[in-house]
Each structure stands twice: as C-alpha cells, then as structure tokens.
Amino acid sequence: MVSLRDRQIAAIKQMLNLNVNSTTKILASEPVWKVLIYDRVGQDIISPLISIRELRELGVTLHIQLHSDRDTIPEAPAVYFCAPTDENLGRIAQDFQNSLYDVYHLNFIAPISRQKLEDLAAAALSAGCVANIHKVYDQYVNFITLEDDMFVLKHQNSDSLSYYSINRANTSDTEMEEMMESIVDSLFSIFVTIGNVPIIRALKGTAAEMVARKLEKKLRENLWDARNNLFHMDATQAGSFSFQRPLLIILDRNIDMATPLHHTWTYQALAHDVLDLSLNRVAIDDDDNKEHGGAKQKGKKSYDLDISDKFWKTHKGSPFPTVAEAIQEELEQYRNSEEEIKQLKTTMGIDGENEIAFAMVNDNTEKLTNAVNSLPQLMEKKRLIDMHTKVATCILNSIKSRRLDSFFEIEEKIMSKLTLDRPLIDILKDSEFGQPEDKMRLFIIYYICTPNMPESEVSKYEAILKEIGCDLSSLPYIQRWKSIMNRSNALNQPNQYEGGGTKTVSMFSKLVSQGSSFVMEGVKNLVVKRHNLPVTKITEQLMDCRSGNDNDDYLYLDPKLLKRGDTLPKTRAPFQDAIVFIVGGGNYIEYQNLVDFIKQKQTANTNKRIIYGASTLSNSKQFLRQLSLLGQEIKDI
DSSP, rough: OOHHHHHHHHHHHHHHTTTTTTSSSOSSSSSSOOOOOOOOOHHHHHHOOHHHHHHTTEEEEEEEEESSSOOOBOSSSSEEOOOHHHHHHHHHHHHHHTTOOOOOEEEEEEOOHHHHHHHHHHHHHHHHGGGEEEEEEEEESOOOEETEEEEEETTGGGGGSSSEEEHHTTTTTHHHHHHHHHHHHHHHHHHHHHTOOOOOEETSSSSHHHHHHHHHHHHHHHOOOOOOOOTTOOOGOOOOOSSSEEEEEEEEEOOOOOGGGOOBHHHHHHHHHHSSSEEEEEEEEEEEEEETEEEEOOEEEEOOOOOSSHHHHHTTTSSSSHHHHHHHHHHHHHHHHHHHHHHHHHHHHSSOOOOHHHHGGGGGHHHHHHHHHHHHHHHHHHHHHHEEEEEEEEHHHHHHHHTTHHHHHHHHHHHHEEEEEEHHHHHHHTTTTTTTTHHHHHHHHHHHHTTTOOOHHHHHHHHHHHHHHOOOHHHHHHHHHHHHHHHHHSOOOOOOSSSSSSEOOOOOOOGGSTTOOOTTTTTEEEEEEEOOOOOHHHHHHTTTTTTTTHHHHEEEETTTOOSSSOOOSOOOOOOSSSEEEEOOOBOOOEEEEEEEHHHHHHHOOOOOOEEEESSBBHHHHHHHHHHHHHHHHHHHH
C-alpha cells in the first residue's frame, strides 16, 4: 500500500519533471536538465526524501538557495520551490528583473493568495518576462515526512508551533489564530496528498478542538466547491486510504507530559535525545579530525539515518543492547566476507607470479567475477557498519556517563506504579548518579505520576533539587498544569499509565568478548515489557469506536456530511487507518510505541495502519527548556 512518504516523493518528482504527469509522459532518453531553487522550508521538505544522487537522475544539475548570490544561467529551466512569503516573492521579482533564467516554473509549497499572485504578475510585467513564466503551481506539500508513517509540520522556525508558543500566558488571540491556521493549512496539505477526506476526532476544550473545527471547515468548503475540489481523483490518483476513510485523531500535548521527559532505551529515540538528530541526519563529534598547529580541531560529522539503510530500518526501534549486539554481528559477517576475498588469491593458486599460476585463472573466472561483483556491496556494508559503530559508541558513552539505563529503569517503575529499589530522595542525593538535568526530569515524572503529593513533601524535594544544582524554573508550570488536569474530568488523568516496567537479563557474551567494538560492562541489559502509552491507549479506543465517558468527550466531525454537527453516529465500524496528530510537539517515544502497537495488531490478522504526526519534534532537553520558560513566566506574574 502506498505510504504518505511515497505520495510526497511522487509529488516532488512530478514537480521536478516540470509538472508533467509521469503516467502520461513518454519517457525521453535523457531527463530535461534544470536548476532547482528552494528556500529553507523547501530544502527541509526535500532533504529527507530525495538524495543528491536522485536529484541528478531527475535532471537537476544545480540546487541552490533562493536567497543566495546566483549567476545568470541561460537556456536551462529554473524550478522554484518555496513558501509564498513576501520575502520570497520579493526575491523572485528581483530574479525577474535581473533576467537570471530563460524559463521559470514557480512551485509554491502552500497555496499563494490571489493578492500575492497579482503582485507577482505585476513584477513580471514590469520586468518584461511574462512569456518566460511557463507554469505556476500550488503543490500542497507543506509538511516534512521523516518516515513512511511519521511527519512533522515545521523544522525552520519550529518554535512558532512549539508547546511553549501555544501555552504561554501572553499569547494574543491573533497569534493563537495564526498558529492554528498554520497547523490547519499543513494538515489540509497532508490529506490532499493522501487523496482522502478524514473523519476527525478531537478532545473538547483544548487547542486540538480549535484545529479540528478549523480543519473541518476548510475541508468542507473545498469539498463543496465544484470548481476547485482537490479530492476529485481518478483511479490512478486514488488515495492510499482508498478502501476506507481514515480517522484523524488530534490530541493536545497536555494529555501526557511525562513521556516527553522520559529517558528512553530505543536506538532512534536515544539518538534524538542524546545526539543532534534532525531531518534524519545525526551530527556527532568527529574523532578523525586532522591535527592543526599541534592540536586536534574539534568538529562535527553528519550521517544520514534513513529507511534506505536496512540496518537502521530494522533496528531503529530496538532496545540499545540489541542494537549493539546486531552491530557486532554485522561486523563479524563483514570480516568473514573480507577474509574470503583475501583468500581468493591463494584459492586461485596465484600466490606466485609464474606462468602456471596465471594459467589457472581461467579455471576460476566465476569465483573472480563473483568477488568483483560483491566488492561494491561490501564497501557500502563497511561504510554503514562504521557509521552505526560511531553513532552507537557516542550513545553508549552518554549512557555510561549519565547512567541513562538506570534512569530509564527507575522511570519505567514509577510510571508503572512499581516499588523502587531505594527511595527517590536517596537517588537524587547520590552525587555519582547522573546529571542535574536528568534528576530534574526524573522528579517531574515522579511528581506527575504521584497523585495528591503533599506540599510539605514537594518542598522537601525542591530543597534537595536546588542543593544538587537543578534548575527549578519548570516546577511552577508543572504544578499549575497538574492542578488543572486534576480538576478536569474531560482529560485522561496524567498518571494513568498501563502495564510496562523492565526486567534485567544476563549480560550477553558477544559484547563483552575480547575484541568487541563495544564494552557494555556496567550498562544494564534491560528488556522492556510492552505497554501502551496514553496516546496509544486513546488511539486504540477511538479506532475501535469504543463507548465510554472518556471517548464521548471527543468531537466527531465529518466534513462530508451536508449537515454540520459533532454528534456521534449510532452505528460505527472500527477504523483500519488513522493519523494521530499532536498539537504542541511530539517525540520518537510515542511514535515507536504506536509502531509496536500496530505490529502486535497485525499479528492478530488485522491490517491496521497508523501515521504519527506532530507540529514539531522536541527532545527531552528542548521540552524541559520550554517548561522552564513557561514556569518563569508564572513566577514573573
């Protein structure tokens, strides 16, 4: 079944094909050579989807930033891919005036308004280049797809849609309206790309309800506009959810504040939490820097972590010890293959350079051919092994120095209502146990998951946290948030985590054997017991159309119904496909939990699919900083 990522790639490739439908175009022997000009937003959309090599294959000889200094390039068509902002349109008008290109194909990430289009036409008339503008397109691809089943809305200026921006006290009504409109426009683009209209569920009385109602209105207006309906498609363009309409579940970040702060134990989530992972690229310290002036220069090296890498695709959701073991196995397989090629010369009998030895080459042609053909694959395998070894080693160093395995185990016990091995106060006082930031995250999770904690106990913890150097700025906001959640019967209580926990198994032998790439001594080999996080629990209940007080508090909006309303229909079939969207920011922990949930459902002979999306992606450090800013605002009032 076609994924959201495949849909967006098809839309981008069609744009680079000068908006000629690939199904109707007679394939030429060579692609049309062209120049791609994009802004930062366009670059963020393309970079996780299409590699530089693929751009070359599509005929893109040069790809450059819109606001960079550019020279005149005659004859080759110029494909613009940018947001229709005043700044970008002003630069395009400047390009018209300077006659930079002979042919212009203008593609806007989001629809351009009538007024801006008229201003652009006036600029083209003034520059005398109207005949040079061949096409102007609204592309409806205003979102960033990171996985087959995961997307975010913003990377550039992501703070504008962050949890802090949506929840700060001095956000004006106009600013809130602009944020909600921005989210709605991107979600609308997603469903245009999918080619299907969703049924929308959202919790009443939250920012999610604002988004849901605005999106329903936008979808309804488009559906009933016969001239501009974007959802009338033929069979070849039918959406990936063609057999049944998808369910869009819009949730507010406030339904679960513990998970974004939770220390994690899976490869992808650890890379995001510990390293600098964004847009499927991870930056780590480069140990191979050359010495300059007698000292090594510090720097960063970036690596692509995407689904074309089979190891990453297989193990991104695996617990870290499993990943370390898998890397070791891959390395051993590579060494065996390398040894076979090294022995090929001996096997072929050409150790000595005499006529008899060389005559034997003809008898071993097949072996030689196979060895030569396998070399490129072996080189690529070695590159990927080296990359994952470096990434995993950086993660392992952080685990050891910050005791992340122990933090993860303790938090799992807290969230699962299990008894801790020693009191939390003793853990926080332990000077050799983790960093202040990690301890602050641990306490917030404990505070969120502990109902009715007395003020005297909170004050005692605050004194200890202050003594060990923690920044307490986030506490006033968390305290206010918890009091509001406890008074609200409409929201799921924040301490309702089900199942979970961990168990420690015996240390694996391969990783502590002599010559291992990883020294896992001192790191716990934790096996995570499968459990559903709050977002997954809500998703399961809404997809199964279960009745209950909690589910009845979610709006039910159907843009296809002639008569508007949010009344639940009497008969409802379970949904097979769902898009879960988090207003205020998501994380890889929730994403992986949904992936695991769907895998379990698929083993039960069902064909459910879930796509996870968020306004932005925040790791724990970024989210804690946003809470600190919100807490500081409360203290300043």
